[in-house]
């Protein structure tokens with residue numbers, strides 16, 4: 400993990416990305432993640448943008464229309480499904496994912512200590 404962070408940090412601070420740099424941006428089709436995806440594509444990287452909403456991801460890919468952008472519907476709270484989905488997208492790209500921008504996250508509907516256990520677990524399983 401430390402190597403991946405160092406690699407991404409160095410590349411973002413003046414390094415030049417190339418298409419072999421396959422970077423996964425979780426929550427990469429909305430909000431801050433969407434901007435990160437756009438910037439990485441502009442800098443020359445290949446990007447895998449993920450999220451739960453397949454339709455939003457597909458519309459995003461259509462709008463961006465960049466052959467270095469791949470989308471994949473992954474729910475990061477469902478760790479048991481992740482390996483299969485990541486293997487499939489890596490096969491599609493033909494290269495391994497070398498870095499992760501762990502952007503996806505949610506806020507609870509209510510603040511601690513007034514939150515329900517269900518809401519707290521939903522936030523924890525997504526953000527942790």
Ligand SMILES: NC(=O)c1ccc[n+]([C@@H]2O[C@H](COP(=O)([O-])OP(=O)(O)OC[C@H]3O[C@@H](n4cnc5c(N)ncnc54)[C@H](OP(=O)(O)O)[C@@H]3O)[C@@H](O)[C@H]2O)c1
Pocket residue numbers: 425426427428429430431432449450451452453455473474475476502503504505506525
């Ligand atoms: N905006 C702010 O002011 C602010 C401030 C501090 C920290 N942050 C943090 O910065 C990050 C991005 O914020 P944002 O404002 O850009 O959020 P956002 O617009 O709500 O976008 C969140 C992204 O995460 C994805 N996502 C949520 N739950 C997911 C899950 N279980 N599995 C996979 N993808 C999931 C969403 O896609 P789907 O809905 O399709 O799954 C969406 O693409 C978050 O971690 C947030 O906590 C934001």
